[in-house]
Amino acid sequence: MKNVLFVGYGPSAVQAAKDLVGSLPADYRIVAITSNEGYWPPAALRAAVVPGWEDKPLACVDAAFPQDGRHVMLKMTNVVELRKNSVVVDKAHPDLGFEADEIPFEYCVLAMGSKYPYPCRPHPSSSFSQTLDDLRQTQSEVSRSQQILIIGGGPVGIEFAGEVASHYGKGTKEITLVHSRERLLDQSGWKEKLGRSLRGQLEGYGVRVVVRRKVVDAPEKTGRIEGGREFHLDNGEAIKADFVFLATGNAPNSDLVASFDSSVLNDSKHIKVNSAFQVEGYEHIFAMGDVTDVKEGKQYAHAKNHGSIVASNILALIQSPSASTASLKSYKPGSNLILVSVGPWGGAGQIFGFVPGAWFSALVKSRSLFVSDFKKLYNVA
Template identity: 30%
Template sequence: MGRTVAVVGGGYGGAAVAKALDADADAGIEVVLVEPKDAFVHAAGSLRALVQPEWAENIFFPYDRLLARGRVVRGRAAGVDAGGVTLADGRRVEADYVVLATGSDYPFPAKADTDDAADALDQLRAAHKELSGAARVLITGAGPVGLELAGEIAAVWPGKRITVVDPAEEIMPSFTPELRAELHRQLDGLGVELRLGTALADPPPVPAGRADAFTVATTGGGEIGADIWFRCHGVRVNGGFLAGSLTPDAMTRQGQVRVTGTLQVRGYDNLYALGDLTDLAEAKMAGYAMKHAAVVAENVLAQVRGDRPGAVYRPSPVPSILLPLGPGGGVGQFPPESPGAAPALLPASTVAAYKGADLFVGRFAELFGTGTATATATEAGAATEAGTETEAGTA
């Protein structure tokens, strides 16, 4: 068959689809993974890495053992067409099929702003040093990222005063009242102060992640004093390189890619997209991106074998999440087992056992060949099925 598949982006979904296609030796596919970073960064563990720098190396996984037959091309995509991928340095990767999996960017510490793992590790260690000496911590954004960060900080430094600010009137509004009530209960127990329904009148006068005492006014007329702050909102889709590459109908105004139920790019037969880059009406979560990967892999394999792509992805109408609040706390919600039933709520002990204890690091060590065995993309996807929202980690 001798077909080439270029996967653009080696995050959660990209790594998973590349692994799945590469593992099918009978299909005769050459997988080329195009990725600017020198290592996969398990973003769901980045907040733990901030507060526990001795553990931080666990979230970095080199790509050199991901593929058994394919290859990894380190570089940044500058354009895509029906025949392959053009890189920013002018190199060209010819391909019969292209999978777009470039995900999104997010403020540090949830995601680093460097392609070099050593630099990213240095950033985490430097920020830890700044944070360790700060008595008062301000977090802007009470979504999963901000709340998880608050929980990680409180677990390591229970004496710090942590304030989380968000203009929304309620936390996690798309989830059940029972989950929100449990979140409030645990956050109160950790001493985390929620300032909802308000925002900062102006950005703090010091850079995020830098320890320096300051006071900021809020839109409600009050003030907040802190010694360090972190921004936990503001996801940015990495689709800018597609400008001029795809037809206008294939892109939204927000820069996302329109996909069909089979996750093919609208108007294209041999282009696929997954993860944060897509316009799918669901939360942007690592677990969902890996579910997308399974559908894309099945459909590409079908096309390579001369069949029509038949796997269809259907977003769940009920959101799922596993939100740790430190290694021993957190909340979780799964879709109901039967239509019309209430979502399944998970206690802190289950969240800790399933995710909070190691944040799935062991599963990804297996996936990337640094563990004792090699996990399939499906197994790793199951590990993150209700995992960290990619605004807290990544797709």
């Protein structure tokens, strides 16, 4: 069997596999390698705060995987080395026909996503049950804490602040969000009105928002601090907290590629791909999703579209191995859009230049966090 190998099995990879499975020649199969079960970051923050939500961002990858006998899912497995025509994994799977730890491929799809502190991503190599336990533990820690410090005022920090404030109610907990930049969401492309709306909603819940300041002695990970302690801003101010949430540190999960060929990474460590999602210099290796240098927001709506393009191009190359990149399907980066929740009934966004507020955000995203789309993609009822 010739292998079309996936490294990572997040939403973009699931979409690509679904598009491939019905059209692959009989001598080809999909081999998917994933260190975790399916995970849905948009629902993870609520799952870490609100009891009863812990199962919402989780799905077993088996249900989303083609089950016609040919294809192979290697769960709880890590790729430790990428080679030109094979990968090395951290364990053999003799029960699935892989006696050795090296797996050859005809085509490889790199879909490792991005690195972000827990709970935006599960702890590495966590099982389904362990991730459930972790989220319940975080819910308990948040419940027992009174002074919550959130470091980072991007979408993740804003959404976590909104989840805690809306779930527990104004004045119940002392919540402080510290952001190093001039205003919330002040990156290029986002209107000032967007950050202003989100800040106003947070402050309406009693959240204290501090901008243009850094926490100089931040802890290494999110979690409860028994007894509390003081943290210091770069202006000397002290903030006491017994729970700290880190909303910084988002980065492409490209270490595997860096050790293979660092020349295919840009300055921000994203993988350089062409319009067909082929990795620069390697026509048989594709990359998609958050790990790529595609000039668009790193969002599920875009990544899902990547999957269909990659699947189409792999099929084209199987049918005509000498096909040029010019003959493959080309991807046009998606529009600049975002929706940021502030609890289940608030939020704001920017869509095609418009800045809708709480009512629209609640209707489209905040109440559901697109959980039904995630479950449908992974074939979970």
